[in-house]
Amino acid sequence: MNFCSECAHPVSLAIPTGDNRPRYVCNHCGTIHYQNPKMVLGTIPVWDEDGDMRIMLCKRAIEPRHGLWTLPAGFMENNETTAEAAMRETVEEAGANIEVHELFSLLNVPHVHQVHMFYRATLLDLDYAAGIETLEVEMFAADEIPWEQIAFQTVSHTLRFFLEDHAARSNGNGGYGFHTMDILKPRPALVAADAG
Amino acid sequence: MNFCSECAHPVSLAIPTGDNRPRYVCNHCGTIHYQNPKMVLGTIPVWDEDGDMRIMLCKRAIEPRHGLWTLPAGFMENNETTAEAAMRETVEEAGANIEVHELFSLLNVPHVHQVHMFYRATLLDLDYAAGIETLEVEMFAADEIPWEQIAFQTVSHTLRFFLEDHAARSNGNGGYGFHTMDILKPRPALVAADAG
Ligand SMILES: [Zn+2]
Ligand SMILES: [Zn+2]
Missing domain, CATH: 2.20.70.10 (Ubiquitin Ligase Nedd4; Chain: W;)
Structure with missing residues (x-):
């Protein structure tokens, strides 16, 4: 400025x-x-057919992390709620028809002045289509998630939390929770100590 | 601009x-x-002595809502997490020594481009002191909350959620949850219909 x-x-x-x-x-x-920090809102869009659960991921057509996979998400705008922002981003990036459920995760990324939040969502159909910021939209089973090609740590942690809760729920050991986490940049002092 | x-x-x-x-x-x-929207972070600071539970409120020394009561809260800054912002605001406004627990509520206020969040917190002592934005700091029992003089709807809803969960917990009917809510401005069309 x-x-x-x-x-x-x-x-x-x-x-x-x-x-x-x-x-x-x-x-x-x-x-x-x-x-002030900005909010990034997204969803975990799920299609579940007789227990065969798949999660929608989008391959990014823009920087940063061009070509890597993400949950649909983007910056919250003025005049909307967090759930409305999550829904809008899912429509814009994946052309997806969803029902938005509860807030599932909130992750702080203080070194980039951002807070990321993800809502659970159910896909109402499979008539999705990549938006202009997306190269490709694909549905992944739990054992197909491309963990090495996930664009952001907030997305990989959210996917991990979700799959853990989903597995527990399938086994009758609980339901979906609300998860918070801080993604902290390694601090110079600690890095130096590790190297020493 | x-x-x-x-x-x-x-x-x-x-x-x-x-x-x-x-x-x-x-x-x-x-x-x-x-x-983009801004985040307002605060705490619900609690002092519980043998089941005699009291909540800290601050009387505002600044506009808007000068002279009304609020939970300690304020705008989140760059380079901090949501919990750090909640802790900092509680120190600045009430000089309080607290331990911050889980995120308790998230309330959208889209017409003012804000999202308010409150963490549960325990007071470590009663050595608090009003900061420069606060006229007075006081501890209120559940039946003493000045409901008619609460500065913001996000605060009164958070207090209500908290007292409900606290009562349920005291009766062995559950614990503290995570609560979300949208505070929507009455829409002109609806107001007109009501008046007609
Ligand atoms: Zn210019
Ligand atoms: Zn000027």
Whole structure:
């Protein structure tokens, strides 16, 4: 950020009165330009035919992680709820007709200023079609998930949580839970200690 | 938003190629300035002495809702997790020493572009002190909650969910759950119908 979006004068990093961290502050009109984390919302779209359960994944047509597989997900927009954002992204990326269920996972990714959330969802039919940000949409059985080609850690952890809950549920040992996790970047001090 | 924060030229509302909604786009450098919902994080700080349970509320010293009561909460910052944000806000607003537990509630407030989340928390002592955004910090028993003077609907719903779960738990009928809710503004059409 170089200029004030209100008055076009230059901004500087400064700690405003009563605040405790540097913000971009306009040198002319005094507007404080806060920067906050963003939410990424998605679904785990499932098709279950007589216990033969498959999960929808999308192959990314865009950077980052072009060509790798993800659950349908994207940035939440103003004026929508988390569930509406998850539904919209699933329609945009996979052309999928779904029913959205409960929130299933919430994962913090603080070093990129993001919180990722995934809802469980049921596919209403198999008439899906890749959107413009997707190369290919495919349904995967539990033992077919391409673990080495998953685009994001938040997606692989969510898939793992889901398959664990699904297996427990199939065995009569519980239902789907709500899972939280923090994806922390390895800290320099720890990396140095490991290397030493 | 009037000007580009990168190059200081005027911005216009336009739908970028491949997008489906208006964004502020710079007429000079082409930067698209996305605007996304913000997260508000807080805690439900509890002191329980031999079953005599009390909840901490803060009387707001700032607008909006100056003089009304809230759970300690505020905007999540970059570079922190949701739990860290909830802890920080509780320290800043109430000077409270807490242990943060599980995420308890997530409430959408789409008309103000916010998602509110509250963590359950245990007070480690009663050495709290109002921060600069707080007039007064007080501990309330379940039957003392000032329901008519709660600052935000997300807070009153979270308190209600919490007291329901706490009562069920005390009676051996379950534990603390995870609760989601959408706070939707009454829609003009519905208001008109009610008035007719
Ligand atoms: Zn300015
Ligand atoms: Zn520009």
